[in-house]
Amino acid sequence: MLLQGQVAAAQTRVNAIAVEGNQRIPDSTVISLTGIAPGEVVSDGQINDAIQAVMASGLFEMASARPTGSGLVINVVERPTINRINIEGNRRLDDERLLELVGSQPRRVYSPAQAETDAAAIVGAYEAAARLSATVQPRIIRRSDNRVDLVFEVTEGRVVENEAINFVGNRAFSDRRLRRVIDTKQAGILRSLIQRDTFVAERIAFDRQLLTDFYRSRGYVDFQVLDVTSELSRERDATFITFTVREGQRFAVGDVTVSSEFPDTDLDAYRRAVRLRSGETWNPTRIEEQIARLERLALQQGFDFLRAEPRVTRNPRDLTLDVEFALVRGPRVFVERIDIEGNQTTLDRVIRRQFDTVEGDPFNPREIRNGAERIRALGFFSSADVNTREGSAPDQVIVDVDVEEQPTGNLSLGGSYSTDSGFGVAVGFSERNFLGRGQSISVDIQTADENSRTELSFAEPAFLGRDLTFGISLSVVTTDFDSAAFQTRNTSLSPYLSFPMTENGRLRVYYELAEEEIFDVDPAASPIIANDEGKALKSALGYSYTLDLLRGGLNPNRGVRLTFAQEFAGLGGDIDYIKTTTRAVAERDVLNEEVTLRAIFEGGVIEALNDQTVRVGDRFFLGSRQLRGFASRGAGPRDTAAGISDVLGGNKYVSARFEADFPLGLPEEYGISGGVFADFASVWDLDDTTGAASQQVDDGFELRSSVGVSIFWTTPIGPLRLNFAKPIEKNPLDEENTFDITISTQF
Template sequence: MPSAAVAQSYQFSSIEIDGNVRVDDSTILSVARIGVGQTVTAAQVSAAFGNLTASGLFESVELTPRGNSLLIEVVEYPVIGVVNFEGNRRIDDEVLAEAVQVRAGRVLSPNVIEADARAIAELYAQRGRTAAEVTPQILPRGNNRVDLAFVVREGDVVEIERLSFVGNRAFSSYRLRNVLNTKQAGILRRVIQRDTFVAERIALDRQLLSDFYLARGYIDFEILSVTPELARERDRFFLTFNLREGEQFRFGEVSVVSEVDGIDPADYERELRVRPGDIFAPSTLEMNIARMESLAESRGLRFIRAEPRFTRDNTNGRVDVEFAIVRGERIFVERIDIQGNTTTRDEVIRRQFRVAEGDPLNPRKIREAAERIRALGYFADSSVEPRAGSTPDQAIVDVEVEETTTGSLGFSVSYGAQQGIGFGISFAEQNFLGRGQQFAASFNTVKGSRDISVSFTEPALLGRDLAYSFSLGYRETSSFNANFDTREAFLNNSLGFPVSEYGRLTVRQGLLAEKLTGLQEFEADGVTRKDSLRLIDDQVGGTSITGTLGFTYTHDTRNRGVDPSRGWIFSWTQDLGVGNQNRRFLKSEARVGYEMAVLNENVTLKADGRVGLLHMIDGQSRYRDRFQLANVMRGFAAGDSGPRDFASAANDVLGGTRYAVVSLEAQFPLGLPEEYGLSGGVFADIGSVWGVDGINGRPITDINTSDGTSDSASRHLRATLGVSLFWDSPLGPLRFDVSRPLKKQPYDESQNFDFSIVSTF
């Protein structure tokens, strides 16, 4: 526009506009900010040119002064007719359409198109395809209209080829890689989704790594940098964490002082659960602060805070802690605002808080509530933040959540030569109707293992920490592991609640109706009987109805105590049963276990001892009530090991009324890349199942071996040694055991291989 600078000022008596079709003259003059008869400078004419160009309405603009008239010539951008996406197989068109700003019927804008291409590429990068390329293509259609296509070359998933750590001395890279949510690519790279590079995941990994070190006393731990490096071929990433570990600290002297009149610090010192020498960890501090503040609340004292004050001893790696009982700020919770929960009800989220509107604001309780909300598993993301309220002494707690899927539906078809074709369907929902309840139902038509069951759990009965569970079902089993078939219907109820910091009590009721079928007949004492007097009482005729009342108490400090690398578990279970044929019994089991991580937490050692006793108050025990050897010791075949009745046609296994087992186990890395999710273990079990009560008032005398040399119901010691392979598979943690009994009875059958889904108690 060279002519715009010829004169210093202009006064146009007329303005001519040419080339506009959709945009009217008044709109162009409004954008240009020049009017007829108005005196304008050369700079204002240049500004008008810039305004029209920046409006995004025109492909080209030309302003030409002609004496006392101005010619404005424009070429309008075409209108978009159709917006298409091509080459996208991994992401649906609907998802891409939501990510872009362009729409059919809008004016074409190169800047918007370029931004939309970048947005699509970013969407692919979030799914690990950082090599994706997006090319906009404009297809003229005439009449100043065009079609727009975003051509996508998705490329392969860009995986993390190597996860490295620099500066780690206390823990191996293998151990630290197990902490991270991100994983290295391995042989399962087509299945595992956490081995793709997602920049947003680094923030989570940084937090996990910091929590890991802080929980182990490394209070000066710092992540100096996280460096993602893309290979030259753009097909893989190398991710490096640069760390500064610092030294490990432990608790030194721990004391309590009071700065509030009328409060005796000795009362609060008795609430401490930490000793000098314990690992200095934030969780331990929080636990002791919570105990002291709870004591104050129980005494009606509001706004009392336990404030930790630290004195570091860098030479000895100790931190002396003085808990000061002080009066905190008088700030109340005005309200709790919850947003983002489209399915989950507000009450499910609100009950995770131990404070309500009108209560004193306690930052520690807000943090704990945030952790409980995340632990629900109902949300892909959540945040809990307090902010200023309507007055200086009020605070509003904002809760933002993002829902995620919590249900599953499964179908199955099976075929067996004897069973024929069978169908199965299962449904499970962890957040039933948004109430935080668990519901599951299954139906299986396979002959010999038909099953229909329904279960329901309310985790917060009456809005309290009371977990109520109910299950109802019918089940059939074939003679796969025994010389008989079973049909049973059951009804169970249970109620669980905490009784201490690490303790939980569950009380339960059960009702079982069971019938045994398929029993063989044989001659014994000149009488034709059903198979095994020890298995079934002829007077009962194979039918049993049993009602039970019981409880389980569990005290578990594993991964929750003052030292996250070790802990105890103790459990005690008792059930009082009453059945037909005047049967009354008390079944008791106890367990004591300890586990610890050694060698920089690369190896986990476990020791476990269990005992059980079935005491018949009246009547005689049944096969189902007794303990089975294969259920308490590894390496023995189910239904073919333990005390037997050698007077029966099939030398039936009876089970025992007592058992005692000690298990030792070690789990360790195999030296394989940890992205495979494989680790190894060795184990040893030693113990036995023994004891069988009399039948029809007659003591057991014919349970000797065929040569009459051994009473199979005696306390015969058995021992097993084995190796394990653990696999953290996409389907969940799996375990494979190969074992061999080192000591067993001649009539015991071995089971050298076993497969199971790993579960924790």
């Protein structure tokens, strides 16, 4: 008998081949695997190769051959079939998730090699969950009829936490500041709840890019991450990660010039289009912005193939970079077509409109890259790859877009608490890609002790195929403040249009039809309030303009956001007024970006028209966010002669808040930081100052102020903010609130 691996001594004529030991697999299948035909004379080596081929099929545990007088007899032992597959010992990852990784299947032939591959896939899932010490052993349990149960025995091990994250080579920024840049976090006191402190190897590459972008946006053009090491502790339950970096020198912008190889180019127009200024911190993003600006101007002037090429000259002595934007002639290449694949729900036009380029346009690689970024920014796809290839001719390019969709609907249940409104519950549903059209719909229901809000909204971000957002919202807002002698209910319908005016500015125009109701007015309330009891219809047209340079301006460490809005009520209805509001926010990071300084200014004026008075529901009131240290609606003009001395609000208000946020020296992974603040605000001016007992209400300007400290804590259930404030300037009738706490979460 010739066993597997043995060699016979002579040649054999095979007149016939017999198969023994097989139960499920036909004789013909085994014979075909040998590659030997009846009547063939075979050598010992050929018989040995035949047996090896039978074993290589994976269908048999053992195979052997023995020559007989009339030919060859092949004995086989079939591999068992899998009866069922179980996973044991797993608690952190459920069976359903792990079984999706298993390639072995019931009623198929058991393969030890496939079982080992499956075990490795399960281990990979545990490694992604930061359990690097997890082990998986495949076992088989023999059953009758040549069947086996395949069992994967899992030892999960402990979570591998990032015990410490250190940096070597950094001088300009501290370790604490750089830990805020990267996505990987250290383990803290809430390590059992916070999952971002676990080690994920794939996250390291992302962290490297985050660090590179952070430094280069601050002028460190030579910055490099030289190495990243992660060492496991002896118990394999903790890692120590070290980033070795080379910062290099910090550069600023030197001379900025524009040149052109086109003789008829109006260089002055291109120079005016450049917003890069000498002396500002070097930032690659700013360079890209200027290139896009110049190339857009070229298209407007009819130069289809003009490209703006930045040519940088380094001045190591004064640490500046001169940049020359050279207007050069690009290759005459056109976009033949844009092919989109992978979208099952999202319509092609939703993806296609993210490109400023269409079929037949000159090919601009920068525009294609920008379009790819806009596709990813939609949030509709888990991945979006955009590549180009040569088309039907050398001067034609095909743009291939390959996307993989992800869920875009969200059902949320949340809770909140604040001293203004008490405990609250929020239920919401939103769909960001309604019917694959890129439209968004949402339903939000929020209830609290003193107010409730229900809102249904819809938005089309590409109305009429342009960068024009059309939306409409329907809302019902009810307030029931314990400190107020009345309740309000506002039911409104508001369609709007929103579109860009400049690169960073956006205009929103809206119409609002609302029913305002003031009810449950206390009999002892001021007549200034009682006169407004009942329902009134408001028909108003308004607009708001926002210029947002908060983090996208000339310097990444400073910025402003400005908002100016006006509302004109009186297009029919019962209410006539003009309301004007403005808000400005300015921020700056100082002390190596460890401390953030912030100033917030806001104010408003409302003026009644046609001999009307402003209703109490339309007046301005100061909340605790505008004036900390005071209760919400706790400061302002009052009717002191009334039995219930309600704050009446005012037709004018101003608020100025100055804040500084800074670390407290605690480990960054705890998520606890501190702040100090100083608030100044006032609300004043009433149309009707005749209060109870025909006494005149003092509605003059009176400044209130307060100072205090804040504690910020990023908890697993939501951001927590505690304010401890002390009023400085106040009216004896004002209601104080020296402690304020706000927390919200969503799950």
